Amino acid sequence: MLAHVPPSRRELRAQAVHRLQVGMFGLAGMLLLVSLANVIMDRAKFIDESAVNTAAPAVEVSETSAKDPLADMGVAPQLPVTAGEKPTVTLSPAPPPTPAPTVRAPQP
Template sequence: MALFGLIPDRSAEQAAPAGDSAEAARMAALQPAHPGPRELRAQAVHRLQIGLFGLAGMLLIVSLANVIMDRAKQVERTTAGTPAVAASPSASPSTANDPLVDMGVAPELPVGGGTKPARPAQRPPGN
């Protein structure tokens, strides 16, 4: 941290005159103590535990997603042969393919092989 100027370097303390012992004590209190081997080992074990719990959590999430996808595929396979909604006899075949009609935005137009919508009569160009 002395590199960034946040905490002065200890070498500056040693160069200070002996009369500034209060200042030297204050600077020594600001300097972080170097961790011992026991504390370093505890930090390493803590990091290892966090990493292993993170990996186990990811494995659990991926496994749960896999189970959900397998169940969805299984349900899709079993219901693929049977229609989900029975069509009423009066429903036209275009309503199943027209989402605007399903939402009620567009009117339902009858679809038939021989019927065509009536066109308005056109006026002769001379009138």
């Protein structure tokens, strides 16, 4: 039968030092993680503030673009068309039809 042997003073001290080391490394890791998160959040706030300040004065309002923006992009014709300006229409013939592909049924 084995009898329980209490740990010696040296073993108790080694366990205490190990626990202390693990705790200190844990605290240092958490401090590092929180500091990194704080730096990232500060940089994000700084970038957001500078982006808002530089974008606001760059917007200029012009009356000519507000009248017909589709015509300015070339998507729609400029309206109104005056009597002197007749729109030109060009018609091209349709391409000749192509025959449908033939499918052969498999032979039994």
